[in-house]
Amino acid sequence: MSDDRRERALKLALAGLLHDVGKVKLRTGEPGASRTWDDEAKQDYGRLHALLTYDVAGNWLPPFADRDAVKNWAAQHHRPINREHYLVRLADRLSSGERDKLEKEDEVANQPKQLLSIFCVVHADNQNVPDPLYWPLRPLDLDENATADNWFPAKEWDKDNVQRRYKDLWEKLNKQALDLREAHAKGGDLETYLENLLYLMQRYTWSVPSAYYYSLPDISLYDHSRMTAALAAVLGDLALSDEELRALAQAPQDSNAPVALLVGGDLSGVQDFIYTITDRGATSALRGRSFYLQLLTEAAARYILRRLDLPITNLIYAGGGNFYLLARATDTEDLNRIRQDLSRILYNHHQGDLYLAVAGLPLKAWDFFAGRISSKWQELGELLQAVKNQRFSELPASDLARLFEPQGHGGNEEKQCSVCGREYDDVHQDKNNPEVRKCNACESFEEELGDPLRKARYLVWDFEPQLPTPPNEVTSSNTSSSWKAVLKNLGLHVHIEETLEGLHEPKGRRLILALDEKSLNTLKPTAQIAVGRRLLVNVTPLVTAEDKSKYGEEYRRRTGQSLKEGAVKPFELLSMQAKGIERLGVLRMDVDNLGQFFAQGLGEKATLSRVAALSFAISLYFEGWVGVLAQKRNRQKNDRGDLDRLYAIYSGGDDLFFVGAWDEVVELAREIRRDLTPYAAKHPGIHTSAGIVLIGGKYPLAQAAQDAGRAEEAAKRHKWWDNTDYPQEEEVKEKEEKKKEKDSICFLGRVLPWRRFGLEKSAEVSFETAYDALAFLEDLLEKQNASRSLIRTLLRLDERYQEAMQARRRAGRDLGADQRPQPLWGPWNWLFEYQLARMQKMYEKQSETKKSLEALRKQMKEAFHQRIEWVGLAARWAELRTRK
Numbered sequence: 001m002s003d004d005r006r007e008r009a010l011k012l013a014l015a016g017l018l019h020d021v022g023k024v025k026l027r028t029g030e031p032g033a034s035r036t037w038d039d040e041a042k043q044d045y046g047r048l049h050a051l052l053t054y055d056v057a058g059n060w061l062p063p064f065a066d067r068d069a070v071k072n073w074a075a076q077h078h079r080p081i082n083r084e085h086y087l088v089r090l091a092d093r094l095s096s097g098e099r100d101k102l103e104k105e106d107e108v109a110n111q112p113k114q115l116l117s118i119f120c121v122v123h124a125d126n127q128n129v130p131d132p133l134y135w136p137l138r139p140l141d142l143d144e145n146a147t148a149d150n151w152f153p154a155k156e157w158d159k160d161n162v163q164r165r166y167k168d169l170w171e172k173l174n175k176q177a178l179d180l181r182e183a184h185a186k187g188g189d190l191e192t193y194l195e196n197l198l199y200l201m202q203r204y205t206w207s208v209p210s211a212y213y214y215s216l217p218d219i220s221l222y223d224h225s226r227m228t229a230a231l232a233a234v235l236g237d238l239a240l241s242d243e244e245l246r247a248l249a250q251a252p253q254d255s256n257a258p259v260a261l262l263v264g265g266d267l268s269g270v271q272d273f274i275y276t277i278t279d280r281g282a283t284s285a286l287r288g289r290s291f292y293l294q295l296l297t298e299a300a301a302r303y304i305l306r307r308l309d310l311p312i313t314n315l316i317y318a319g320g321g322n323f324y325l326l327a328r329a330t331d332t333e334d335l336n337r338i339r340q341d342l343s344r345i346l347y348n349h350h351q352g353d354l355y356l357a358v359a360g361l362p363l364k365a366w367d368f369f370a371g372r373i374s375s376k377w378q379e380l381g382e383l384l385q386a387v388k389n390q391r392f393s394e395l396p397a398s399d400l401a402r403l404f405e406p407q408g409h410g411g412n413e414e415k416q417c418s419v420c421g422r423e424y425d426d427v428h429q430d431k432n433n434p435e436v437r438k439c440n441a442c443e444s445f446e447e448e449l450g451d452p453l454r455k456a457r458y459l460v461w462d463f464e465p466q467l468p469t470p471p472n473e474v475t476s477s478n479t480s481s482s483w484k485a486v487l488k489n490l491g492l493h494v495h496i497e498e499t500l501e502g503l504h505e506p507k508g509r510r511l512i513l514a515l516d517e518k519s520l521n522t523l524k525p526t527a528q529i530a531v532g533r534r535l536l537v538n539v540t541p542l543v544t545a546e547d548k549s550k551y552g553e554e555y556r557r558r559t560g561q562s563l564k565e566g567a568v569k570p571f572e573l574l575s576m577q578a579k580g581i582e583r584l585g586v587l588r589m590d591v592d593n594l595g596q597f598f599a600q601g602l603g604e605k606a607t608l609s610r611v612a613a614l615s616f617a618i619s620l621y622f623e624g625w626v627g628v629l630a631q632k633r634n635r636q637k638n639d640r641g642d643l644d645r646l647y648a649i650y651s652g653g654d655d656l657f658f659v660g661a662w663d664e665v666v667e668l669a670r671e672i673r674r675d676l677t678p679y680a681a682k683h684p685g686i687h688t689s690a691g692i693v694l695i696g697g698k699y700p701l702a703q704a705a706q707d708a709g710r711a712e713e714a715a716k717r718h719k720w721w722d723n724t725d726y727p728q729e730e731e732v733k734e735k736e737e738k739k740k741e742k743d744s745i746c747f748l749g750r751v752l753p754w755r756r757f758g759l760e761k762s763a764e765v766s767f768e769t770a771y772d773a774l775a776f777l778e779d780l781l782e783k784q785n786a787s788r789s790l791i792r793t794l795l796r797l798d799e800r801y802q803e804a805m806q807a808r809r810r811a812g813r814d815l816g817a818d819q820r821p822q823p824l825w826g827p828w829n830w831l832f833e834y835q836l837a838r839m840q841k842m843y844e845k846q847s848e849t850k851k852s853l854e855a856l857r858k859q860m861k862e863a864f865h866q867r868i869e870w871v872g873l874a875a876r877w878a879e880l881r882t883r884k
């Protein structure tokens with residue numbers, strides 16, 4: 001039974017995925033349909049793009065995929081006749097959340113359009129974008145050569161350019177789809193074929209709007225098609241008569257028929273899992289652990305889909321420890337069983353350290369309309385939270401009894417892993433450091449994950465032909481197992497490879513994902529192997545021969561170990577390569593108010609496709625663009641000629657975690673915030689907050705990661721004033737609107753809004769941002785050989801000012817009667833004046849310096865109490881950067 005159900009779901013998904021593909025060909029301006037577009041053809045297909053879908057699908061689909069039926073299901077969505085036509089039509093309408101408006105004749109095909117940035121329809125932070133901006137029409141071939149000019153949303157192109165790009169996209173997509181057909185010419189595996197086609201659609205239609213006449217052109221053909229595919233797959237065995245189905249497809253917005261189950265997954269224990277390890281592990285330990293969580297999230301989502309006989313198109317989103325997928329309305333009971341099995345698999349490997357909360361929310365047909373999908377999303381979030389609050393309550397009493405048995409930890413040092421601190425029988429001496437003992441799991445995160453990732457070019461997923469039998473109870477274990485064993489229980493083998501040579505033949509189907517463009521070009525699909533590109537921020541600093549000769553001796557003196565060429569740079573070396581003071585920088589950053597965007601940002605416009613488009617757009621920044629920025633920075637030498645000073649531990653979903661030479665980490669954070677605004681179509685309400693901490697080489701990194709997390713929280717809690725940092729009298733009335741939250745950075749223990757921190761260097765000397773003030777102070781110290789007394793003066797005054805501010809805040813006297821923050825006057829004002837006047841005299845003969853000092857004096861005099869906030873930070877920053 002299961003095989004039939006699976007096959008039907010796959011074919012319907014294929015039809016859904018292809019249903020609008022004729023639009024791409026139509027917009028090249030050269031439709032070349034197989035039939036004359038006359039009254040009879042109109043009668044048959046309703047729309048020219050549907051006829052073209054019929055042609056294209058017929059040409060692309062290999063015979064084994066039930067070509068003749070599927071091309072027909074895909075093409076009849078405007079003229080449905082049989083049951084499958086109505087299913088695809090219904091899926092199309094639920095996916096787009098559109099009422100049955102008559103689409104204007106093929107959207108005026110001779111005026112092809114670009115994709116409007118989804119951020120242009122998001123209402124966030126009470127704000128909208130100033131002007132509509134459009135994505136460039138291009139393949140999703142992001143690599144380190146990408147520039148903002150080629151990638152970020154911009155004004156619409158002229159018609160000729162647009163049509164040319166459509167032609168280019170169509171030619172590439174068509175060629176690859178035909179190659180894919182050839183690979184499956186002698187039969188093959190339907191799931192492999194579908195997954196490969198999905199990757200092709202992503203690559204070539206992510207920037208193609210799905211519709212633009214009546215609707216906003218803000219949803220890509222990729223997002224609309226994959227959600228239509230997902231819905232078609234789950235609608236397949238809807239228990240409705242043909243008559244009922246027809247009525248439902250006619251007016252789904254008025255029907256309360258249950259049509260789908262929105263399933264969410266949320267991994268908990270993530271923070272502790274990554275951050276409570278000690279620093280006895282290798283540099284790659286954190287990276288390995290965080291990547292494992294990424295793999296586990298996706299593997300769990302794929303496991304659920306496989307158990308439910310649903311295709312990969314039904315994975316709406318997976319990343320950052322969360323996933324969302326679409327299942328059948330009737331899958332609730334099965335899902336409960338699968339939840340139990342997943343809990344046992346995870347418990348048996350992680351002994352409760354990790355827990356996957358899974359919940360399903362039934363969706364009725366009308367939930368897909370009038371923005372109701374947003375509140376459903378919110379409701380699912382609440383359900384997941386409730387599940388998390390009762391971890392393992394899905395397990396039977398016999399299992400629960402075992403969970404609460406006391407664990408036999410006897411404080412046996414021989415058995416204790418130096419990295420995770422747990423006791424296991426298999427703990428053994430580390431090969432490289434006899435003082436360190438490691439369990440199998442910790443060793444595997446470093447050696448089988450973190451290390452191979454440093455040079456990885458391919459991510460290979462092998463699917464067991466049969467899913468293994470799930471465990472029938474939870475077990476406590478005295479031994480730990482490699483991360484591979486966990487995935488094996490989910491029916492998966494994941495390989496991380498630099499080359500594909502020597503990879504054994506798969507037993508079942510295989511998916512090979514290239515991690516860069518060059519590697520993608522080496523891949524060819526076969527009947528059992530799907531190929532595609534995976535965006536992954538994989539930025540790892542490696543020890544070079546030059547590093548060895550420059551730093552090797554000093555490194556050995558400090559650590560007693562030698563540098564290994566080609567290995568991941570140890571943290572000690574990264575901190576030695578910092579500018580000024582030797583410190584490691586730890587950065588954490590995420591998008592502010594993300595939950596609110598999804599819950600409210602789309603308002604009545606919220607549809608399943610739009611929600612999918614929004615999560616795709618946000619993750620493209622963190623999985624793609626952040627990697628481009630970090631890669632570029634790593635290729636730039638610093639003033640001592642060192643390369644590769646950044647290490648990406650994690651970047652995806654809506655957040656990131658980097659370590660590196662501290663000065664470089666600050667620059668990266670600034671660039672990430674700077675580029676987010678143009679990427680998000682200049683939306684003023686879409687922003688990030690960041691926390692950066694500096695640590696010495698001996699400080700445990702996991703602890704530093706928590707410190708950085710707290711710094712990020714501090715940045716988010718901070719409130720500041722919008723136009724000036726202290727509102728003028730006439731602005732008091734508006735002050736509530738002017739008061740802003742978040743969009744800040746916490747650095748060197750001080751929180752500043754990004755606009756005061758500074759995102760770009762000004763051409764002229766300026767003290768309006770910390771970044772500009774830093775440039776001025778550093779230049780003064782390094783190029784003009786000024787004495788450090790100016791820095792010391794600024795630091796001392798800043799300190800006195802901050803102390804006085806805090807004392808006043810503690811006494812509750814920092815706000816006036818009108819709740820406005822009050823400027824604080826004190827000796828620092830005249831002390832600063834006095835010191836600067838003295839210094840200016842010293843530079844009597846250096847007119848440039850004298851002029852700059854005069855500018856500083858004047859600006860500080862105007863509003864010392866404002867500017868000292870960031871000039872004080874700049875002084876501290878300059879002091880650290882120039883310390884010998």
Ligand SMILES: [Zn+2]
Binds near residue numbers: 418419442443
């Ligand atoms: Zn361990």
